[in-house]
Amino acid sequence: MSQEALKVRTMAEVAAAGESVEVLFWVGCAGSFDQRAQKITKAFVKILNHAGVSFAVLGEEESCTGDPARRAGNEFLFQMMALQNIQTFDSYGVKKIVTACPHCFNMLKNEYPELGGNYEVLHHTAFLQSLIDEGRLKLKDGGKFKGQRITFHDSCYLGRANGIYEAPRELIRKLDAELVEMKRCKSSGLCCGAGGAQMWKEDEPGNKRINIERSEEALGTRPGVIASACPFCMTMLSDGVKNKEKEEEVAVKDVAELIAEAEDL
Amino acid sequence: MIVQQIVFIVLLLATAFCFTKRIAFIRGNILSGRAEKLNDQPARRWKYMALYALGQKKMFKRIVPAVFHFMIYSGFIIINLEIAEIMLDGILGTHRLFVSVLGPGLYGTFISIFEVLAVLVILACLVFLARRWVLRLKRFFGREMTRWPKLDATLILVIETVLMTFFLSMNTADSLLQDMGYGHYHEAGFFLVSDSLKTLFSSLDAGTLVFIERFGWWAHIVGVFAFTIYITYSKHLHIFLAFPNAWYTRFKSSGKISNMPEVAREVKAMFDPSYQPEENAATPDRFGAKDVTDLSWKSIMDAYSCTECGRCTSECPANLTGKLLSPRKIMMDTRDRSDELGYFIKKSGGEKKEDGKSLLHDYISMEELDACTTCQACVEACPVSISPLDIIIELRRYLAMEESKVPSEWALMFGNIENNGAPWQFSPSDRLNWKDEA
Numbered sequence: 001m002s003q004e005a006l007k008v009r010t011m012a013e014v015a016a017a018g019e020s021v022e023v024l025f026w027v028g029c030a031g032s033f034d035q036r037a038q039k040i041t042k043a044f045v046k047i048l049n050h051a052g053v054s055f056a057v058l059g060e061e062e063s064c065t066g067d068p069a070r071r072a073g074n075e076f077l078f079q080m081m082a083l084q085n086i087q088t089f090d091s092y093g094v095k096k097i098v099t100a101c102p103h104c105f106n107m108l109k110n111e112y113p114e115l116g117g118n119y120e121v122l123h124h125t126a127f128l129q130s131l132i133d134e135g136r137l138k139l140k141d142g143g144k145f146k147g148q149r150i151t152f153h154d155s156c157y158l159g160r161a162n163g164i165y166e167a168p169r170e171l172i173r174k175l176d177a178e179l180v181e182m183k184r185c186k187s188s189g190l191c192c193g194a195g196g197a198q199m200w201k202e203d204e205p206g207n208k209r210i211n212i213e214r215s216e217e218a219l220g221t222r223p224g225v226i227a228s229a230c231p232f233c234m235t236m237l238s239d240g241v242k243n244k245e246k247e248e249e250v251a252v253k254d255v256a257e258l259i260a261e262a263e264d265l
Numbered sequence: 266m267i268v269q270q271i272v273f274i275v276l277l278l279a280t281a282f283c284f285t286k287r288i289a290f291i292r293g294n295i296l297s298g299r300a301e302k303l304n305d306q307p308a309r310r311w312k313y314m315a316l317y318a319l320g321q322k323k324m325f326k327r328i329v330p331a332v333f334h335f336m337i338y339s340g341f342i343i344i345n346l347e348i349a350e351i352m353l354d355g356i357l358g359t360h361r362l363f364v365s366v367l368g369p370g371l372y373g374t375f376i377s378i379f380e381v382l383a384v385l386v387i388l389a390c391l392v393f394l395a396r397r398w399v400l401r402l403k404r405f406f407g408r409e410m411t412r413w414p415k416l417d418a419t420l421i422l423v424i425e426t427v428l429m430t431f432f433l434s435m436n437t438a439d440s441l442l443q444d445m446g447y448g449h450y451h452e453a454g455f456f457l458v459s460d461s462l463k464t465l466f467s468s469l470d471a472g473t474l475v476f477i478e479r480f481g482w483w484a485h486i487v488g489v490f491a492f493t494i495y496i497t498y499s500k501h502l503h504i505f506l507a508f509p510n511a512w513y514t515r516f517k518s519s520g521k522i523s524n525m526p527e528v529a530r531e532v533k534a535m536f537d538p539s540y541q542p543e544e545n546a547a548t549p550d551r552f553g554a555k556d557v558t559d560l561s562w563k564s565i566m567d568a569y570s571c572t573e574c575g576r577c578t579s580e581c582p583a584n585l586t587g588k589l590l591s592p593r594k595i596m597m598d599t600r601d602r603s604d605e606l607g608y609f610i611k612k613s614g615g616e617k618k619e620d621g622k623s624l625l626h627d628y629i630s631m632e633e634l635d636a637c638t639t640c641q642a643c644v645e646a647c648p649v650s651i652s653p654l655d656i657i658i659e660l661r662r663y664l665a666m667e668e669s670k671v672p673s674e675w676a677l678m679f680g681n682i683e684n685n686g687a688p689w690q691f692s693p694s695d696r697l698n699w700k701d702e703a
Contacts, residue, residue, distance in 0.1 A: 006700055008697070008700050010697070027696070029687040029688055029689065029691075031699075032687070032691075032695075032696045032697075032698075032699065033687060033689055033691045033695070033696075038699040038702070041699055042699060057697070059696055059697045060693045060694055060696055060697070062686070062693075062696055063686030063687070063693070064682045064686055064687050064688055066682070068678060068682070068688050069678075069679060069682055070522055071522065071639050071658070071661075072661065072665060072671060072675045072678070072679070073553065073658070073661035073662040073663070073664055073665030073666065073671065074665045074666065074671075074679055075525045075528045075552065075553075075662055075665075075666060076528055076531070076532065076666065077679055077682055077683060079525075079528050079529050079531075079532035080532055080535075080683075081682065081686070083532055083533065083536050084536075087536075106518075106520050106521070110517075110518050110520065110521040111521055111522065111524075114524045115524070115529060156520070156638070156639075156640040156641060156642075157520050160519055160520065160640070160641045160642070160644075160645050161518050161519055161520020161521070161641060162518060162520065163518075187645055188326075188580070188642075188645070189642075190580075190582055190585075190642070191582040191638045191640035191642065193582060193638060194638070195638040195639050195640055196637050196638040196639030196640070197675060197678065198636075198638050199688075200674050200675060200677075200678040200688055201635075201672045201674035201675055201678075202672075202674065203586075203588070203636070204583070204588045204589065204590075204632050204635055204636040205587075205588070205589075205632075206583070206586045206587035206588040206636075207586060207587030208585075208586040208587060209586065210582045210583070210585075210586050210638070212586075213582070213585060213586055214582075
């Protein structure tokens, strides 16, 4: 991997220079702070840099969308975060947003419009696919993942909530990889266990952790890579694969990381 | 004949009376929920109902039960055409009235179709009983599947089988009596199934055959009357409610949580002191739901539409991993509580509205609610357009905003979001640190 410095500007810097950008990259809390998810953020930025996309981030001005608060029942906190973020978007005249987090994506796309925040919102897999379709991102033939067995885990908030099943799969196919499906996939996909604010608390008593159940299913496809498109699924599946002591043989990677690696970015 | 006619008319009116009363009771329970406007886009709603209720689109995700269920469903709808004739015969004291309208050729064809469907219904009911009690499919069991739900499911299948048997034995006896040219048993055409069943009864004399025919006729129709009332106490109510429940479906992404305008107004006023809420903006007594009456009327109709098939629970990640949460239980609890409260109010003559119990805590525990990942697998799985998730979220809202009863880690997470703008304890100024780290 090359170590070229990442070219990232904030919306404040762009506005101060009197410029504008094509798209706002909403990094999300996981993408900003979680060490594993930061790698996804960097991989996505490398692709954006490589494709010459003009974008900016909010940096310090970004705040939680309010997803875990709302799903845990705290509507007040959610409304506060939403209103604050909408004010920030509107102060920069934001029109188009891309994010690598399906939870943020769902909030911005489906739950902000009712509160007055109307933007074109894209998940990074759909955005990457559009870059390829428009010829702005060209993938090499026969990259690193050629012929590898890759299984894709559907994030609930990307799949069931927003019907995005094909964009991430198309990207995996473009790597000349062999896409293998789990039995529970697409609209029947099994949750990783993180959604609905479960990420922030211990499980209720039961006989198994959800992420172990899902990781076992993913490992059952004998993959070289388990691909995901959500930073929370990433945490859950990585933990599951480690629990099964398979982390040496099976990598858990975000679709953006697969593309960045295949392109030697 | 006149005595039979009177008895029939009395039974018919009694059934209509009891059924109407039951429907009015259930309707009242449903309408005791909060208002929610769900009658926009009528064209889209009719289309959705045609596809998901009439066409049973979601059922076909699991092909084996779908095929057998379709046999019972089409049997139920088509054989009910025969009920029209039975009703008229009963009231007018006639016998197979439609023969004179259709002629024996066409009439026989219709009866033959009904008979084939009756055989398919019996077959499907037996397969379903076997799936339940021989194969013991996992989704038919579980904590909420106590004595009554299991008995209810069995009764429905047994009653349907018995009703179809009466129908077939009545036709077989009738066919033999026609052959004999006995009494008023006039030529009514060729009945496909009962024709081949004739050998069973061939040694019987005319008197016994008349008894079998009359007994089959009365047992069938009285059974249908009784079953009609039974359905209103049973999970089998889905045969009616699946249709309106589909029509009134919420056209939104299953991952989108409904907005709370009353909270939005308060927060807007906090941000902007000059903000004036629109007039007539109603604020409910409590945030979220503690009892069934705090739920949207659609959620209560969801509960009465539930047929306890367990597809939701069989796909719920929390339930699959041994947690208490079961989306089917959420629906069954909502229905049971709605019934309980409805009976209480009725008993008090409508004077008392609260019995000191509630859906939350008395029926559904925090442990169940806290385990939900909001993955929407239950919503996706339901063949009759039910959303257990909406009820879970409303109950969580009450817990969080009215009772402040949330897991301690969630309280910390709320604090972090409020203070740092992130669910973890990181400073906003560190948001871009990833940029410079190798």
